[in-house]
Amino acid sequence: MAMTTGGGGGSMADINVTPMIDILLVLLIIFMVIVPVTPKGMDALVPQPPKSPQAQPKTIDRTIVVQVFYQAGQVPYYKINEDAVNGGVGGKVADVELQQKLTSIYANRAERVMFVRGDDDVSFSYIANVIDIGKAANVDHIGLMTPKIQAGQ
Numbered sequence: 001m002a003m004t005t006g007g008g009g010g011s012m013a014d015i016n017v018t019p020m021i022d023i024l025l026v027l028l029i030i031f032m033v034i035v036p037v038t039p040k041g042m043d044a045l046v047p048q049p050p051k052s053p054q055a056q057p058k059t060i061d062r063t064i065v066v067q068v069f070y071q072a073g074q075v076p077y078y079k080i081n082e083d084a085v086n087g088g089v090g091g092k093v094a095d096v097e098l099q100q101k102l103t104s105i106y107a108n109r110a111e112r113v114m115f116v117r118g119d120d121d122v123s124f125s126y127i128a129n130v131i132d133i134g135k136a137a138n139v140d141h142i143g144l145m146t147p148k149i150q151a152g153q
Contacts, residue, residue, distance in 0.1 A: 064105060065145065066098070066134070068118040068126055076119075076126045080105070095133060102137035112138065117145035 063081075070076040078085040078098050085101060086094045106112050114134050118127050127144070134142050 062111065063115065064102075064113070065115045065117055066102075066130055068116065068122050068130055070119045070122040070126070072121065076122055078130065095129065098130070099133045099137050102134060102139065106138055112140040113143070114139045114141070115143045115145050 065081055067079040067082075068076050069079065075094075078094055080098070080101060086097045102114070106114075116127055116130050116134070131142050
């Protein structure tokens, strides 16, 4: 049995793992930085249908719908939840009274949501005027009611 001690000056055949560890640490840092920056979708609240028929009248009472009616050749007039503004007379007087009524309605409400519904013949400029009046009355969210929404689809 002969034993040799390593005194010869030959080369060693070991793998140098230091560059692989450096690459691994760099990749780990890159993935740690990229993961929190991934884009997140927009948070949206989707309205849920009422679970019972008794819950529906409560939500209808809190809903404010401003309707814009138009007859050919006349100024449009407004209704708030089937109540005529200024007796159904249109014009600047109705605009001022609409703003006053909306301001008084939303004065004590935490939820400031209003819907606007217009006749088929109403120009969008009148709808935009109602939206401006709603914004002036401190309404936060204004929605437009379309025939599809009115049909409940």
